[in-house]
Amino acid sequence: EMSAKPGITLAQQKLINGVTVVSTILDGKANALTVAWISRVSYAPPLIMVSIGKTRHSHDMIKESGVFAVSVLSPENREIGKHFGLRSGRKMDKFEGIEYDTKTTGSPILKDCAAWMDCRVVSWHDAGSHTIFIGEVIDGDANAEKPSLVYDKEGFFR
DSSP states (O other), X not given: OOOOOHHHHHHHTTXXXXXXXXXEEETTEXXXXXXXXXXXXXXXXXXXXXEEETTSHHHHHHHHHOEEEEEEOXXXXXXXXXXXXXXXXXXXXXXXXXXXXXXXXXXXXXXXXXXXXXXXXXXXXXXXXXXXXXXXXXXXEEOTXXXXXXXXXXXXXX
């Protein structure tokens, strides 16, 4: 595996990202992971991209199901971000004891988050260690009172 020189890594870490939980459902089983590499890419149709590591359990589930939801976390959701970021859904049900809603795709949407988007995968693209999934946002909403949690590598997993 090729690693970038330290200056490149430091430069990339200066890009600002929010913290989200990306979820999916396949054959009745839900899973999710914490993702910071996500962005809006088109107004019409409304498209977003999410970059998922190929080794992650959710990766193949999203590819196979063709659906995902994004829950945009607010600062008060930091612990839930850690919960979905630190353990693999291969060995456990990450949603055990966690309340969520579902909309059109059936992918879990966390309650009390800053915003949510329910998406259908329209394409995916190989991106080194990750796959970029482009999703059409078929439904979504936001809570105007809640700011987005900004990802800070140093502070987040402390």
